[in-house]
Amino acid sequence: MSTFPAFRQDRQSQPELEVVQARSGAEVLLSALVGQGVDTVFGIPGGANLPIYRHLPQFPIWHVLVRHEQGAAHMADGYARASGRVGVCMATSGPGALNLVTGLATAHFDSVPVVAITGQVATPTIGTDAFQESDVIGSCLSVTKHSYQLRDPGEIEEVVAEAFQVARTGRPGAVLIDIPKDVQQAHLGDDRPLGRLRRHAAPVPAPEEQIETAAAHLSLARRPVILAGRGVAIAGAQSTLLKLATKLDIPVGTTLLGTGVFPNPHPLSLGLVGFMGTGYCNRAVTDCDVLLMVGMRADDRVTCRLDGFAPRAEHVIHVNVDPAELGKTVAADCPIVGDARDVLERLLAQVEPSSRPAWRRQVESWRLRHPLRHPHNGRLQPQQVLRAYYARRRPADITVADVGLNQMWAATGWSGDEAGLFLNSGGQGTMGFALPAAIGAQAAAPMSRVFAICGEGGLVMTVQELATAVEANLPVKVLILNNRQLGMVRQFQDDFYGGVRSQVDHVVTPDFPALARAFGCFGEVVEDLAEVGPALDRAIAHPGPAVLEFRIDPEAGVFPIVPLGGTLSEFVECPYP
Amino acid sequence: MPIPVTGSASSPRLLCVRVEDRAGILQRVTNCVSRRGHHLLSCAVAKGPEQGELRLWLRVDTGIQPPEQAALQLRKLIDVVAVEDLTETGVREWTLGLFEFRAPFARGLEPELGRRGAQVVERTPERLVAALGGPPPALDAAQSVFAGLGLRDFARGRPIALQPAVPQEA
Numbered sequence: 001m002s003t004f005p006a007f008r009q010d011r012q013s014q015p016e017l018e019v020v021q022a023r024s025g026a027e028v029l030l031s032a033l034v035g036q037g038v039d040t041v042f043g044i045p046g047g048a049n050l051p052i053y054r055h056l057p058q059f060p061i062w063h064v065l066v067r068h069e070q071g072a073a074h075m076a077d078g079y080a081r082a083s084g085r086v087g088v089c090m091a092t093s094g095p096g097a098l099n100l101v102t103g104l105a106t107a108h109f110d111s112v113p114v115v116a117i118t119g120q121v122a123t124p125t126i127g128t129d130a131f132q133e134s135d136v137i138g139s140c141l142s143v144t145k146h147s148y149q150l151r152d153p154g155e156i157e158e159v160v161a162e163a164f165q166v167a168r169t170g171r172p173g174a175v176l177i178d179i180p181k182d183v184q185q186a187h188l189g190d191d192r193p194l195g196r197l198r199r200h201a202a203p204v205p206a207p208e209e210q211i212e213t214a215a216a217h218l219s220l221a222r223r224p225v226i227l228a229g230r231g232v233a234i235a236g237a238q239s240t241l242l243k244l245a246t247k248l249d250i251p252v253g254t255t256l257l258g259t260g261v262f263p264n265p266h267p268l269s270l271g272l273v274g275f276m277g278t279g280y281c282n283r284a285v286t287d288c289d290v291l292l293m294v295g296m297r298a299d300d301r302v303t304c305r306l307d308g309f310a311p312r313a314e315h316v317i318h319v320n321v322d323p324a325e326l327g328k329t330v331a332a333d334c335p336i337v338g339d340a341r342d343v344l345e346r347l348l349a350q351v352e353p354s355s356r357p358a359w360r361r362q363v364e365s366w367r368l369r370h371p372l373r374h375p376h377n378g379r380l381q382p383q384q385v386l387r388a389y390y391a392r393r394r395p396a397d398i399t400v401a402d403v404g405l406n407q408m409w410a411a412t413g414w415s416g417d418e419a420g421l422f423l424n425s426g427g428q429g430t431m432g433f434a435l436p437a438a439i440g441a442q443a444a445a446p447m448s449r450v451f452a453i454c455g456e457g458g459l460v461m462t463v464q465e466l467a468t469a470v471e472a473n474l475p476v477k478v479l480i481l482n483n484r485q486l487g488m489v490r491q492f493q494d495d496f497y498g499g500v501r502s503q504v505d506h507v508v509t510p511d512f513p514a515l516a517r518a519f520g521c522f523g524e525v526v527e528d529l530a531e532v533g534p535a536l537d538r539a540i541a542h543p544g545p546a547v548l549e550f551r552i553d554p555e556a557g558v559f560p561i562v563p564l565g566g567t568l569s570e571f572v573e574c575p576y577p
Numbered sequence: 578m579p580i581p582v583t584g585s586a587s588s589p590r591l592l593c594v595r596v597e598d599r600a601g602i603l604q605r606v607t608n609c610v611s612r613r614g615h616h617l618l619s620c621a622v623a624k625g626p627e628q629g630e631l632r633l634w635l636r637v638d639t640g641i642q643p644p645e646q647a648a649l650q651l652r653k654l655i656d657v658v659a660v661e662d663l664t665e666t667g668v669r670e671w672t673l674g675l676f677e678f679r680a681p682f683a684r685g686l687e688p689e690l691g692r693r694g695a696q697v698v699e700r701t702p703e704r705l706v707a708a709l710g711g712p713p714p715a716l717d718a719a720q721s722v723f724a725g726l727g728l729r730d731f732a733r734g735r736p737i738a739l740q741p742a743v744p745q746e747a
Contacts, residue, residue, distance in 0.1 A: 137601060138604065141604065141605060141608040141609075141612075142608060142612045145653075145655070146654075146655040146656075149600070149601070166655055322653070323649055323652070324646065324649035324650050324652070324653060327643055327645065328643060328646060
């Protein structure tokens, strides 16, 4: 990495920078953030949070000035996913606050700890439809784990501490703190009352009988399968998962958000499960007699039609830290509430080594019969681009996928043996996520190379954040798989809606290299396979943000795919040789 | 195995929810119920057993969703202290009604009020207001009878309930 964020350079050159004595509500807030270990905040100032920005320069916090508040939320999200710490974003009241909503939903649905701090109109004007007033608390109720609207500066310190604790403990999520402008400006007296910090208990360890039962089911299984999700990464249980799978000789599939929690390639790796999962993984789940699902939700993209999900399973073991996820969609006869690492470690201690050669041979035959493949028609295929990209990947490189076909191509082609290096919006499927999330990830991991994989449709939704990347000196590399369409929608229309292509063609797309250069980035367009590698090398060698547009086969699709309403076993494979 | 998880077409639950008495708590609770696709049939609110707490009684139809989900999702709210699912616990539900009658009063009105244990809380030459508490079916029956005795208006609270006592083990 040839560049560092400007702030980090500043911090190195200004070691004397220290937290100032807090006085106003804004200062107390900033001091509390520093106290929580916050060193980076993504945001935009506006009328209702100017008191905070008035004091921001006094604190050792690197503020990344974004171009749209949605970008701030995605950056905080990417920062949190890449660092394992709480990401923080800020916005002013009204439209600024409401622009955060999509980003908060994206983080919350993927169990990412993000704290959003919004300015609000002054307390006396709340409810009067004042200028730039919005009910951001009401608007965010269903996309946050909790929210606060402060009315007293004396609450700030305790609320910030509680908000961070809520965001990162149990099942992580998004938390909103809404602070009226007069509360930011109010000065605290010496006799300010101390609030009551509520403690949120850590999950209680699962009862030993449940572990014993699950261990017995796994040990006696003839055709077991493990499915693992992002909860494994959150719990830091990847190595335990690998040990358990190896000890019991059990194939492991992952959810989209779980990409990376199990090494791929690996003899036991089944790749991605579900709607656009590998054929061999979906076949294995369909035929398994014992299914262990760990750190995952089992949503409809995983299960497809419920009555066809693991229909031969005699036992389903479901491990999740959130009790509400157990039995929400799939009935498990062995539900275990608990931290993935704790449960997997205890299972590992209970089971004896075993092997299942017949089952492994069966899975291998499915792997050979249902390989991932794509057309060879002379046009540039996205898989060819990604293969060239992944061949250049270093172990610590971070890949951030956007949403749509690009996401599935990137996920199915991903290889590595470490979690937290493939980031994407799995729960909400938010187009426009990749670029700002990559910027946030780059801020969190300045020594890593960060790549955003996008379609042209998703990129233009947040493309203005290229300015943020240039300004903040965050050298993300953007790889656009441009098919001039809303590709996944087009594939759905072709496959499931009578082939009627309606409003999916992007007749006009920007000249992306020119657009990149307009923002101060490196930009190139690639149309030939022979140019893919050299272009990637040039972009990687460029010290700043770079954009590569790959003009891919517009008809390229994702295969295999399960027809809408179909079961996992009804996947359709690539029709081309 | 496994089978899809769904409730029946109509799965009303009676939940007793203890919450911290903070601004916006009712919005949080009702949002949580509706966000999960459940139908909030009724809500009663009273002070809770601990200082700074409220107790809510929610009657929720979880529809085709798993019936346990309503309580499980509510327990995830930070301001929720505890959730008890009182459905099928033999709980005693209680509700209160105020019934207004206008002059001229029916001849059998006051004997009927007395027979049902209603308390006259206001009496003027123009109107009579009676209060009656009891299990919801008792109030339904009374209301039906009162309708034939000049009932002009009424106000009914939503049911409240307490968890039945746990039998002492021998």
